[in-house]
Amino acid sequence: MLKPLALALAAITASVAAHAAEPARALHCGQLFDARSGKLLDARTVVVRDGKVAEVLPGRASVADAQSVDLSGHTCTPGWTDLHVHMGSQSSPQSYSEGFRLDDTDYAFRSVGYAKKTLLAGFTSVRDLGGEVSPHLRDAINQGLVDGPRIWAAGKSIATTGGHADPTNGYNDALSHLIGPPGPTEGVINSIDDARQAVRQRYKEGSDVIKITATGGVLSYAKSGDAPQFTVDEVKAIVDTAKDYGYRVAAHAHGDEGIRRAVQGGVTSIEHGTYMSPETMSLMKQKGTWYVPTVYAGRFVADKAKVDGYFPELVRPKAARIGALIQDTASRAYKNGVKIAFGTDMGVGPHGDNAREFVYMVEAGIPAAVALQAATIRAAEVLGVDDQGVIEAGKRADIVAVPGNPIEDIGAVLKVDFVMKDGVMYRQPQG
Template sequence: MSVPNVRAALAALALLLPVAAAAAGPSAVHCGKLFDARSGRMLGPHTILVRDGRIDSLVSGGNASVQGVEDIDLRDRVCLPGWTDLHVHLGSQSSPQSYSEGFRLDPVDYAFRAVGYAEKTLLAGFTSVRDLGGEVAPHLRDAINQGLVRGPRIFAAGKSIATTGGHADPSNGYNSMLSHLMGPPGPTEGVINSADDARQAVRQRYKDGSDVIKITATGGVLSYARSGDAPQFTEDEVRAVVETARDYGYRVAAHAHGTEGMLRAVEAGVTSIEHGTHMTDEVMRLMKQRGTWYVPTIHAGRFVADKAKEDGYFPEIVRPKAAAIGAQIQETFARAWRAGVPIAFGTDMGVGPHGDNAREFLYMVEAGMPAAEALQAATVHAAEVLGVDDQGVIAPGRRADIIALAADPLEDIQAVLDVRFVMKDGEVFLGPGTR
């Protein structure tokens, strides 16, 4: 994907869109209730003083008077730390045309679409995301950071690292003429076939400005290939990825549906397993021993299982994988939670429609997780997975990422679908009374 084309698209879009949020001056946010993400408890009224994009102080009682600041009245609302979705793809969104669009659309088209997807995600209450695969994401991240467009804070993987013919090999499904013209993709394009290739691919992601490394340790559901769960990296290859990533300060997320691929990834030291469909008791024990996080993406599983029932939505090579694998993820999540596997929040949004991320909370609770733990998965636990200590809780010194709901999600988890206020880094993107 052409970097200049992506940057040009985002710059052009910035000239067309009014993106300014409310001025980020000092403010006092008066909350009717406040979710303490560290303890998982819902507290009573509090006032949050925000200065320079950070939380300056926190005062019990929602009526604290502070001179010289803007008052934001959320006394009839429930305040929480901004949520983090650890698995999104902001450069795309599933549709029956997804497989043909790759041959028809330019990078500029994907960049323009991504801007809208990013804003939907932010306004749904997600102030941070980890984008796990897509060349648009690093440039979208930079445009958001520069204030050119509206969106969440992005931790971008850039191109996922795959093996030849594996999930995330960009040439899967190409006919022989196209394959001959383009040549086999290599480490620069994120496709590896040896430990040396693996090291080069990580270094290329460093050169490209990625924030995290993503590997496709097994087959996948939506790739144009037969296997959805076979291991696709040797032990040496995945270990080379992890060791090289560690040299550069990167954490590694491993897409994995099959058992053997998960075992290899966890043994090698990845930070998180994504999806984890065929996770066995052995894998769960190993993840607990190693402190490996599980990011389940139930929403994506349910979405693809539903769409597999529709004629023509997926290519026929994909349809049986979507039907078989997608339907299992929620049950795997339930078993993993009961077993005590560390769990953090992620949706694989881009498979489902952007902005619908909060439905994952409903599915987690439906599977047996208490609402408070589901909210912690998207706040303090997500921050642990990212390796950051400045977000995920509402406390002095942390980023002023604050959202508010119309009702208490600990009493009714459906409340997460009704976000009424969004502040990121002290800037208000969705104000009281906007909806």
């Protein structure tokens, strides 16, 4: 009789082999969302072979050597990308104490479930912006050991002393003296040299992207949620060093001064952007900086701030004040012509609920087609890849289907019942 470990390895081997031997498929889509034009096309047949889109045919075409998948009552879109998640955690009233009680292994096991929920919700790719678990989860997914989205992992976020991603915020004197002040290895910098070292450490640890916390944050155990926390020169040092390794830089930022410094320093994207001024929006357009609003997170924390005991009292007023503003900022940014891409900050809210961001974007006055582009072709542009985000011959076969017409009713995105990633079907309509 096989021992448990041998059984587990046999199951993993069988899963990898099954995925590698996926048959050709013909997806008969009632409508297809063209991410380049932002328009819905009529019926199309998407032929998938070896994990790629082989061709896109008009109507309901017959493909002799491919298994047919009937999506005639559905709209097919490219797989969605969430550019701001934290796969290793999920907020709760216990989140702050768990950091002292749980090990990395505990967070890793939790992340496996979060990853599958995210994939089944239609998100075939994510950018994980902070968490030591994510590079390992990425590797496990790539190796076929667990099911989940394709991950671009930042690993440990880079902060300044006392900043939003300082891992020792809230520690008492005894713990602080025992551990000592964190430095670039732990992602905390206070100089240009520190900044360079912190990026190189992320490279050593296998990150795919760099995340900085350019201002205070909502959920960190610190008073300010918006004060600037890097100099322009420090941001430039991070960005320039990141370029040496082919990395792009995402900047968490709420306060306008911190946003402006991050944009001047050359970051690729601003996350949250709560207090973004018209002048800073103009600078972003000039520099080509992307904005990832994360309206979902703002709505979630503002709602939970009303619940006694959900957040520590130091955090609660920040959540109530800042969270409620992000949706309006997204509206103003769209009207001002700032480039917008899709992100939720999921991990703040429950994983698998990512698609609700589409609904909030539309509520903010962003057209449904633009919101869908933000999670497909625009997200691919932010990541700097050209093999996904559209349904075209030669691209990755990442395809999501929802019943009905999401352009007319954006709520359809909450009813995903077909998910394909790299040609593998993870979800399909029943009956």
